Amino acid sequence: MAKHYAMVIQLKKCLGCQACTVACKFENKVPDGQYRTKSPAIGPSGTYPNVKVFFEKQACQMCQDAPCVKVCPTTASHYNKDGLVLIDSHKCVGCKYCMTACPYDARFINKNTGTADKCTFCYDTRLTKGEKPACVTTCVGGALLFGDANDPQSEVARYMATHRTEVRKAQFGTRPSVHYDYEGVK
Amino acid sequence: MDITWGAGAANPVIWGWLIAVYLFLAGIAGGAFLTASLTDLFKKNGQARVIRSGAFLAPVAIIVGLGLLVFDLGRPLSFWKLIFNVNFGSVMSIGVFIISIFTVLSLLYAYLVWTSVKVGSKVQVRVGRAANETAATKAAGTVGGRGIVAFLGALFALGTATYTGFLLSAVSTNVFWSTHLPGIAGVPFLPFLFLVSALSTGLAATLLGAGTCDDLTVYKKIDIVLIVIEILLVAVLYASVRAVFFSGNLAALFWLGVVMIGLILPLLLSLYGVSRHKNLVLPSCSLVVIGGLALRCFVVYAGQLFK
Ligand code: SF4
Ligand code: SF4
Ligand code: SF4
Numbered sequence: 001m002a003k004h005y006a007m008v009i010q011l012k013k014c015l016g017c018q019a020c021t022v023a024c025k026f027e028n029k030v031p032d033g034q035y036r037t038k039s040p041a042i043g044p045s046g047t048y049p050n051v052k053v054f055f056e057k058q059a060c061q062m063c064q065d066a067p068c069v070k071v072c073p074t075t076a077s078h079y080n081k082d083g084l085v086l087i088d089s090h091k092c093v094g095c096k097y098c099m100t101a102c103p104y105d106a107r108f109i110n111k112n113t114g115t116a117d118k119c120t121f122c123y124d125t126r127l128t129k130g131e132k133p134a135c136v137t138t139c140v141g142g143a144l145l146f147g148d149a150n151d152p153q154s155e156v157a158r159y160m161a162t163h164r165t166e167v168r169k170a171q172f173g174t175r176p177s178v179h180y181d182y183e184g185v186k
Numbered sequence: 187m188d189i190t191w192g193a194g195a196a197n198p199v200i201w202g203w204l205i206a207v208y209l210f211l212a213g214i215a216g217g218a219f220l221t222a223s224l225t226d227l228f229k230k231n232g233q234a235r236v237i238r239s240g241a242f243l244a245p246v247a248i249i250v251g252l253g254l255l256v257f258d259l260g261r262p263l264s265f266w267k268l269i270f271n272v273n274f275g276s277v278m279s280i281g282v283f284i285i286s287i288f289t290v291l292s293l294l295y296a297y298l299v300w301t302s303v304k305v306g307s308k309v310q311v312r313v314g315r316a317a318n319e320t321a322a323t324k325a326a327g328t329v330g331g332r333g334i335v336a337f338l339g340a341l342f343a344l345g346t347a348t349y350t351g352f353l354l355s356a357v358s359t360n361v362f363w364s365t366h367l368p369g370i371a372g373v374p375f376l377p378f379l380f381l382v383s384a385l386s387t388g389l390a391a392t393l394l395g396a397g398t399c400d401d402l403t404v405y406k407k408i409d410i411v412l413i414v415i416e417i418l419l420v421a422v423l424y425a426s427v428r429a430v431f432f433s434g435n436l437a438a439l440f441w442l443g444v445v446m447i448g449l450i451l452p453l454l455l456s457l458y459g460v461s462r463h464k465n466l467v468l469p470s471c472s473l474v475v476i477g478g479l480a481l482r483c484f485v486v487y488a489g490q491l492f493k
Binding site: 016018021035038039040041055067070071072073074075076091092093094095096097099100101102103105109110113114115116172174 | 268
């Protein structure tokens with residue numbers, strides 16, 4: 001069966017330490033001032049005694065119906081053989097059409113290359129070597145789970161079978177592969 | 187920007203004023219070409235100055251527009267890859283071909299118009315009346331080929347003007363850009379709005395280029411009709427999307443730029459002009475052109491600033 005890489009984010013375990021933000025910058029040599037992932041604070045919201053704040057790790061959601069792939073005029077944005085949305089920087093002209101289409105603000109124009117850039121699930125540097133993404137292995141709170149959702153034995157599949165998870169901005173029908181468990185924070 | 191506490195939002199405006207001006211110029215080019223070519227094709231003794239103005243304006247506008255587009259690319263020098271890597275599912279990819287063909291046709295048409303002007307005047311100056319007949323036959327010959335170019339060009343001009351709307355409306359994740367015609371879910375709204383605006387601004391710019399010449403009443407009447415249609419479309423847009431899109435900094439751009447300068451004032455001036463002054467072109471046409479630019483800026487920014 002084809003692979004379907006997926007990530008599960010348990011928000012109540014995230015401390016907002018930004019270790020993932022930094023790990024990703026190390027791993028992928030992301031230029032200064034640009035990010036493939038960040039974990040901004042959502043809130044604080046509400047009034048005492050019900051004030052809430054949590055951190056939401058944001059990056060490419062690896063949509064299975066990706067608007068960025070649909071609009072890309074050069075086919076630089078594409079699904080690879082494992083169903084991941086990746087960018088062929090040789091084909092990309094930097095038109096930014098994909099950025100206007102991505103509802104998750106996941107993309108940016110890499111300052112050094114002039115081409116579109118975003119989270120790859122660390123495909124080339126780690127997944128192909130059987131390792132998990134840098135952000136996942138770094139996560140201090142153990143908030144990030146990663147694996148093949150099509151394999152019922154995988155950590156992500158087992159977690160999703162037993163917990164209620166959501167995808168962000170489901171109204172756009174993008175079918176993301178990054179799932180959020182808001183239990184305990186919302 | 188503080189990525190932890192600043193909500194991490196990068197600049198939400200991905201396509202800025204360069205793209206807005208490009209969409210505006212593509213509209214001008216399409217509208218100007220249609221004005222010239224339709225005059226050429228359908229009006230016996232079509233007004234030479236209008237044909238010339240539109241024919242020359244179209245390639246200049248589209249080439250400057252494409253220049254802005256290429257300049258806005260992350261990798262301007264790789265623009266040619268757009269031609270060799272095709273994605274039939276991408277509106278932009280299809281648009282690249284429509285606009286490229288339109289650019290070639292508009293250059294060709296401008297050349298044909300230019301040479302026929304030269305042939306006409308030279309023959310007349312040198313040989314005088316005796317040669318008028320030959321000049322006339324020659325001109326008729328060019329008109330044959332020119333007619334085909336005018337016709338094909340007109341189709342691609344329509345395509346170009348409409349494409350600028352489809353480019354934005356195809357972004358289905360952008361609530362504002364992908365607004366549908368009220369009641370008809372499958373039909374996007376922006377292509378209609380941009381087409382009408384393109385026709386109106388292209389016509390206005392062409393008349394500006396033609397300068398005050400013979401009786402332009404027909405064109406002005408067409409322009410009035412276009413402005414009225416555009417007013418209706420803008421009203422429909424206003425009624426069918428959330429009010430937030432017309433708020434904040436964009437409120438002034440919309441009410442002053444799009445509505446007042448671009449629609450109401452020129453409509454009043456044109457009505458006055460048609461009834462009183464045959465050659466009053468400059469004020470109304472300039473306002474229409476400025477309004478067209480305001481419309482593109484408004485739509486491009488509103489879709490990105492408010493989501
Ligand atoms: S999150 Fe954005 S960049 Fe990633 S696949 Fe979805 S639309 Fe594309
Ligand atoms: S910026 Fe690159 S990846 Fe994005 S749509 Fe344009 S060509 Fe495709
Ligand atoms: S998976 Fe890799 S590229 Fe994506 S956010 Fe994590 S570290 Fe960055």
